[in-house]
Amino acid sequence: MALLEAKDIHTYYGKIHALKGISITVEEGEIVTLIGANGAGKSTTLNTICGITPAAEGQITLGGKDITRTRPHEIVALGVGQAPEGRKIFTRLTVTENLEMGAYARSDEDGIKRDMEYVFTLFPRLKERERQLGGTLSGGEQQMLAISRALMAHPRILLLDEPSMGLAPLLVQDIFHTIEELNQAGTTILLVEQNARMALGVADRGYVLQTGAVVLADRAEALRQNEMVQKAYLGGAH
Amino acid sequence: MNDAQPQPGSRLPAFINVRALERRWRRLSVTDLVVWGIGVVLLLFVFWRIVLTFGQGAYTLESFIKNVIFGLAQGSIYALIALGYTLVYGILFMINFAHGEVFMSGTYIGFFVIAAMEESGFLAEQTLLALLIVFAVGMLSSMAVAVTLERIAYRPLRKAPRLVPLITAIGASIFLQQAFRGLFGSSTKVYPHVHLYALPQLFPQLEDGKGMDLISGKYDVQFALLGNDVNLVVQPFIFVIFIVALLMMAGLYWYVQRTKAGKAMRAVAEDKDTAALMGINVDRVIVNTFAVGAALAGAAGVLFALYTYQVTHTMGFIPGLKAFTAAVLGGIGNIPGAMFGGFALGFTESVAPGLLSIPHQLKDVVAFSMLVLILIFRPTGIFGEVLSEKKA
Numbered sequence A: 001m002a003l004l005e006a007k008d009i010h011t012y013y014g015k016i017h018a019l020k021g022i023s024i025t026v027e028e029g030e031i032v033t034l035i036g037a038n039g040a041g042k043s044t045t046l047n048t049i050c051g052i053t054p055a056a057e058g059q060i061t062l063g064g065k066d067i068t069r070t071r072p073h074e075i076v077a078l079g080v081g082q083a084p085e086g087r088k089i090f091t092r093l094t095v096t097e098n099l100e101m102g103a104y105a106r107s108d109e110d111g112i113k114r115d116m117e118y119v120f121t122l123f124p125r126l127k128e129r130e131r132q133l134g135g136t137l138s139g140g141e142q143q144m145l146a147i148s149r150a151l152m153a154h155p156r157i158l159l160l161d162e163p164s165m166g167l168a169p170l171l172v173q174d175i176f177h178t179i180e181e182l183n184q185a186g187t188t189i190l191l192v193e194q195n196a197r198m199a200l201g202v203a204d205r206g207y208v209l210q211t212g213a214v215v216l217a218d219r220a221e222a223l224r225q226n227e228m229v230q231k232a233y234l235g236g237a238h
Numbered sequence B: 001m002n003d004a005q006p007q008p009g010s011r012l013p014a015f016i017n018v019r020a021l022e023r024r025w026r027r028l029s030v031t032d033l034v035v036w037g038i039g040v041v042l043l044l045f046v047f048w049r050i051v052l053t054f055g056q057g058a059y060t061l062e063s064f065i066k067n068v069i070f071g072l073a074q075g076s077i078y079a080l081i082a083l084g085y086t087l088v089y090g091i092l093f094m095i096n097f098a099h100g101e102v103f104m105s106g107t108y109i110g111f112f113v114i115a116a117m118e119e120s121g122f123l124a125e126q127t128l129l130a131l132l133i134v135f136a137v138g139m140l141s142s143m144a145v146a147v148t149l150e151r152i153a154y155r156p157l158r159k160a161p162r163l164v165p166l167i168t169a170i171g172a173s174i175f176l177q178q179a180f181r182g183l184f185g186s187s188t189k190v191y192p193h194v195h196l197y198a199l200p201q202l203f204p205q206l207e208d209g210k211g212m213d214l215i216s217g218k219y220d221v222q223f224a225l226l227g228n229d230v231n232l233v234v235q236p237f238i239f240v241i242f243i244v245a246l247l248m249m250a251g252l253y254w255y256v257q258r259t260k261a262g263k264a265m266r267a268v269a270e271d272k273d274t275a276a277l278m279g280i281n282v283d284r285v286i287v288n289t290f291a292v293g294a295a296l297a298g299a300a301g302v303l304f305a306l307y308t309y310q311v312t313h314t315m316g317f318i319p320g321l322k323a324f325t326a327a328v329l330g331g332i333g334n335i336p337g338a339m340f341g342g343f344a345l346g347f348t349e350s351v352a353p354g355l356l357s358i359p360h361q362l363k364d365v366v367a368f369s370m371l372v373l374i375l376i377f378r379p380t381g382i383f384g385e386v387l388s389e390k391k392a
C-alpha cells in the first residue's frame, strides 16, 4: 500500500479548474518529484493534499486512511508536513518559536526537544539565530527554517514546494544535499521543483504536470532521458 | 531599482518615515491640503487655549492632579476594552463593533450575581470572595457572548468582503442592546456600594478603625506641593482599577508572548493558511482571541460598574466607541498600542477640558478630535505599522 495516494483529484479556485483529475502515489521511503511550468498546478496539488484547497472530487489517502475531507490541522497531526512555496516563515516569531509552531500538533516534549536538536545539527546556521525574528533571516536561512519547521511535525511524509526558489546555486546544492540526507535517514519526500534537473537528480520517480493534469509519470532516470522533458524542462542542450 | 539607494535621513526614528512623507508631498492633492489645514488649525486652537488658560492663571495644580488621577481610572478601563478591539483586528482585520456590548453583557449579568449576594448578606460577610465571584461571572459572561457572536455571526462571513462582517457587527451590537432591554427592561440597575476594608493597622483613623475602604471609600488628603496647598478627595478604588488593569495586561502579555496558545495566536494573525499547515486549529485560535478580549472587557465592565454604580443596556456604547478610538490611536492590531492608546485617551479626556478652559462636558469632543488629529498626521496610529498589501 502506498504511503500517500491521490486518485483523480479535481480542485477549483472559484470557477478556475486548477487540478483536472490528478493521480499520484508516493511509496514509503521514496523521493517523488512533481515538475511542470508555472501555473501547472504543482502547489495546488500539495495544498489539496494538505486540505488547504480541498479536492472537489477524487480521493486522497494517507497510509490507507481517507484524508480527502479532513481539516488541515488534523492532516498535519496524521503525518503530513509541508514547507510551502515562498517559505512563509512567521516573520514576527523568533526562529525557535517558528520551530515550536511546527511541532504544534505534538505533545511529546522529549521528542520535540530531540527533533529541535536534530534540525539544528542539520542547519547549524539556525542554531546561531535561535532568538532572531524570522523576518530578519536571509532567504536561504528562511528556506532552512521552513524545512526544519515542517520536520518539527515529525511527518510521515514531507512536502517541499520549490525549496530552491531564489537561492544562489551553491545554496541550492546544499539544500538538495540535505534533502537526500533526510531521505536516507528515512523521510519520505514529495518534492515540487522548477529546477527539474536537480529534482530529477535526487528523486526516485517523477510526474510532469501540465495545466492541471499529469502528462508523464516515470522513474527519474527515464524522465531525464525523455525528449519532451529535456526540451521543455531541462533546457535542451546542456 | 531606485528603491535600493540609501535614503537621506534613514537614521531618523522609524515613526518619521521620510520616504512616505516625500511620496505624500509629491502626490499632494487639494483634499490633503484641506485636511492638513484642519489639523493645523486644531493644533493652533489647542495651543492658543492653553496659553490663554495659563495667562488667566485659571489652571491650578490641584485640578491638574485631580484630573490626572481620574485619567488613570478612565485610561485603565479604555485600555482594557481597547485590547479586545485590537486582538480581534490583529487576527481577522475586522472591527468587532459589538465589543461595547460584550463589555455591557458581562457587567449586566455580573449585576444579577452581586445583587443576589447583597440580598443574601454574602457580599457583606465575604466581600473579597464575593467580588472575585462577580469578576469571574462578568468575565465568563462576556466570553460566552463574544464566542457565540463569533460562531453564529462572524465565522460564516469569514470569506466575505470586509464590509459585510463590519455591518454584521453593528447589527449584533444593536441586537444585544435590544435583547438586554427586552429581557431586563430599560431601567438603570444600581450596583451595590461595596465596602472592602483593608490595612486597619496602617490606617486606624479611617472608617472607625476598620481600615481603608478600597472600593467605596473617599478620603480627604491635604499636602503642600511646589508652594501650593493641595486639597484632594482621593478614592482608593481608582488605584485598585489601575493595578487590576496593569495585572491583567501583564497577564495578557505573558499569554501572548510565552504560552503555546499565545504564540499560535501570533502565527494565525500573520498567516492563517501557513498556521494551519503547522497543525494549528485556526478556528479554535480565533475563538480564543475573542474569548481573551471579552474576558478583559468583562473585567473592565465590573470595575466600571463598581465605580459608577450604574448598569443599563446602553452602557457599552460610549465606552466602546472611546476604546475603539484608543485602539486606533495606538495603532489598531497592536497590543502595546491599545494599552498606550487607552491611557493616552483617558488622560487627555480628563486633563484637556481644564487645560483648554472648555466645559468638562466637551471631553467627548476632545477624544474624537484627538482621533481626527491622529488620523490626519499618522493614519496608522502611534504604534501601527504601515499595512502590507496583503492586509490592506
Ligand SMILES: Nc1ncnc2c1ncn2[C@@H]1O[C@H](COP(=O)(O)OP(=O)(O)OP(=O)(O)O)[C@@H](O)[C@H]1O
Residues within 6 Å of the ligand: A013, A016, A018, A036, A037, A038, A039, A040, A041, A042, A043, A044, A045, A085, A194
Ligand atoms: N488563490 C488562487 N486563486 C485563483 N487561482 C489560483 C490560485 N492559486 C492558484 N491559482 C491558479 O491555479 C493554477 C495552478 O496554480 P499553482 O499555484 O498550483 O501552480 P504551480 O504549478 O505551483 O506554479 P508555480 O510554478 O508558478 O508555483 C494556476 O492557473 C493559477 O493561476
Ligand SMILES: [Mg+2]
Residues within 6 Å of the ligand: A042, A043, A044, A085, A161
Ligand atoms: Mg507553485
